[in-house]
Amino acid sequence: MKKIFLFIVILLSISINAQELKKPTEGKAIVYFVRSSGMGMLINFKYFDGEKYLGKFNYGKYLIYECDPGKHLFWSRSENSSFIEAELEANKIYIVDSEVQMGAIKAGVKLVAFDPRPENYKTPKKFEKKKKNILEAISEKKEYIATAEDLKEGAADFESVVKRSTAKYNKSKEKGEEFAKVLPEMSYTN
Secondary structure: OHHHHHHHHHHHHHHHHOOOOOOOOOOOEEEEEEOOOOOOOOOOEEEEEOOEEEEEEOOOEEEEEEEOOEEEEEEEEOOOEEEEEEEEOOOOEEEEEEEEEOOOOOOEEEEEEOOOOHHHOOOHHHHHHHHHHHHHHHHOOEEEOOOHHHHHHHHHHOHHHHHHHHHHHHHHHHOOOOOEEEOHHHOEOO
16 A cells, blocks of 8 residues: 555656646746635736736636736835746746735735745755645646736726736835846757
């Protein structure tokens, strides 16, 4: 019985590590927004690229965002706003994890870039755990695809949120605050 269990665990591990991520259209970049933790699973996080509303989803889903390479300000909104500055290269894949934070009323969000370079983690075990959690979030969950109606309603509903959050980011930037980054070398290779 133990041998069968071990065999199943090995097969599951191979299938997770073999997860193929969608490749971008030539000249574009892809950003995967994932939620690798089930904490606050019912709370929707809203996602933006600058002033562009991308959609909202809760735990159990992920968002694939194809965009032009170059500089982007991605952010997510829940009880708080979390910003991440990105410098994307063409034909590359990037992964941003939406980590759940404790909030006063509902869960907060913190965007964290997944760095696929093991040397940038405290231990190889921490890197492997993070990678496993990220890839499981993609392989086992459902892709969130916003409908045109969702995007239209969301853009109208969040117009004031976008203005307030953008102003907050700009004010913090003027004060010298540093934000999380997605760097070109953080691209993920299948």
